Amino acid sequence: MLVSAKEMLEKAEAGKYAVGQFNINNLEWTKSILLTAEELKSPVILGVSEGAGKYMCGYKTIVGMVNGMIDELGITVPVALHLDHGTFEGAKACINAGFSSIMFDGSHLPFEENLEKTKVLVNTCDVLGVSLEAEVGAIGGEEDGVVGTGECADPEECKTINDLGVTMLAAGIGNIHGKYPENWAGLSFETLEAVRAKTGNTPLVLHGGTGIPADQIKKAISMGVAKINVNTECQLAFQEATRKYIEEGKDLEGKGFDPRKLLAPGAEAIKATVKEKMELFGSVGKA
Ligand code: 13P
Numbered sequence: 001m002l003v004s005a006k007e008m009l010e011k012a013e014a015g016k017y018a019v020g021q022f023n024i025n026n027l028e029w030t031k032s033i034l035l036t037a038e039e040l041k042s043p044v045i046l047g048v049s050e051g052a053g054k055y056m057c058g059y060k061t062i063v064g065m066v067n068g069m070i071d072e073l074g075i076t077v078p079v080a081l082h083l084d085h086g087t088f089e090g091a092k093a094c095i096n097a098g099f100s101s102i103m104f105d106g107s108h109l110p111f112e113e114n115l116e117k118t119k120v121l122v123n124t125c126d127v128l129g130v131s132l133e134a135e136v137g138a139i140g141g142e143e144d145g146v147v148g149t150g151e152c153a154d155p156e157e158c159k160t161i162n163d164l165g166v167t168m169l170a171a172g173i174g175n176i177h178g179k180y181p182e183n184w185a186g187l188s189f190e191t192l193e194a195v196r197a198k199t200g201n202t203p204l205v206l207h208g209g210t211g212i213p214a215d216q217i218k219k220a221i222s223m224g225v226a227k228i229n230v231n232t233e234c235q236l237a238f239q240e241a242t243r244k245y246i247e248e249g250k251d252l253e254g255k256g257f258d259p260r261k262l263l264a265p266g267a268e269a270i271k272a273t274v275k276e277k278m279e280l281f282g283s284v285g286k287a
Contacts, residue, residue: 002067002100005080005131005227006167008043009203012226017282018217020209021045022274023084023231025052027065028263029238032270034069037077040275042283044077045101047084047229048094059097067098077287080131084229088117095130103133103170111157115164122164133227134161137172139207150176152191159198168227170205171195173220177208178232187216189223196224203227210236214280221282230277234270241269 005019012019024030024046037044048062056062066081082101083094091102104121106114118134125132137153153171162169173195174188187206195204203226206212210232212220217228245265251257278284 001070002063002081002098003078004129004167005045005082005101008045008078008080009131009168009226010201011286012043012283013201013203013224015286016222017286018206018221018226018228019043019045019283020274020277020281021047021082021084021205021227021229022234022277023047023049023052023229024062025055025235028267029234029270030066031069031073032267033274034066034073034075034079036271036274036278037079037287038073038075040278040284041077041287042278042285043079043287044278044283045080045082045227047082047231048099049084049231050086050090053083053090053094059094059099063098082131082133084231085135088121091121092124095124095128099130101131101133101167103135105135105170107135107138107170107172115160118161118166119164122166125167126165131167133168133170133205134164134166135170135172136161139170139172139175139177150174152188153195155191155194155198158195162199162202166202168203168205169195169199170207171199173206175206175208175212178210180208180211187212187220189219192220192223192225199224205229209233209277217280228277228281230273233277234273237269237273238266241265 022033080101085105091104137151151172173191204224205227206225207229209228209230
């Protein structure tokens with residue numbers, strides 16, 4: 001059964017580790033992430049962007065697939081199904097479809113509008129037991145075709161949004177989606193410290209988990225980050241493993257590639273990436 005991310009994140013915040021959010025794009029990715037979480041006895045959050053939601057035939061299909069896998073693969077660790085960078089409409093659609101957690105990303109809106117919309121969703125989510133992530137200060141890089149530059153959130157704005165009663169808060173601290181440029185300045189720990197001082201024990205979320213050096217990840221966790229999102233690294237691992245398989249020419253003697261075999265190396269590569277991240281984030285054995 002899917003669970004809200006609230007309890008797993010409160011435990012992570014108190015225990016000074018982070019739960020990984022791994023974005024899913026198809027059945028193979030989902031299965032790889034769930035099996036790895038179960039093997040490592042780690043709680044896990046499956047992230048779905050609106051674009052990936054469309055690709056996988058819509059939110060109801062995803063809820064059905066994930067619930068079916070939890071049952072048929074015998075998954076016992078806590079699993080939250082979470083909308084990643086949702087619009088207001090997308091958030092409502094995911095709640096209706098049965099997601100256990102949502103992110104409303106109003107960071108690109110005027111602050112008052114972000115506040116008002118987040119407030120409406122806090123009330124809805126409270127009633128339904130769905131966890132809610134809000135965002136202040138846009139995360140840079142590219143997400144579903146939208147490109148932005150890294151920002152540092154205003155700690156006062158973080159406080160105002162946090163005081164609405166959100167489950168978790170994504171605050172920009174110079175992090176970027178995708179690969180980090182050579183000249184990236186690193187995470188702004190001054191911003192993280194200032195945000196933390198204004199938001200108490202609310203679990204903080206670090207987006208752009210691909211390519212942040214391990215020491216910065218560990219420091220961020222020690223300062224209140226309890227959820228870390230990873231997407232690009234799984235995509236790169238999947239791409240590289242699939243490319244190698246095709247280059248080796250393992251088709252069925254000219255009859256073409258067997259899709260089950262073709263996707264298997266990528267699925268294994270995702271397992272290895274997820275394992276590495278769960279070990280780094282400290283969530284192994286915490287289910
Ligand atoms: P990366 O693609 O950089 O891993 O970031 C993922 C993310 O933050 C999704 O919200």
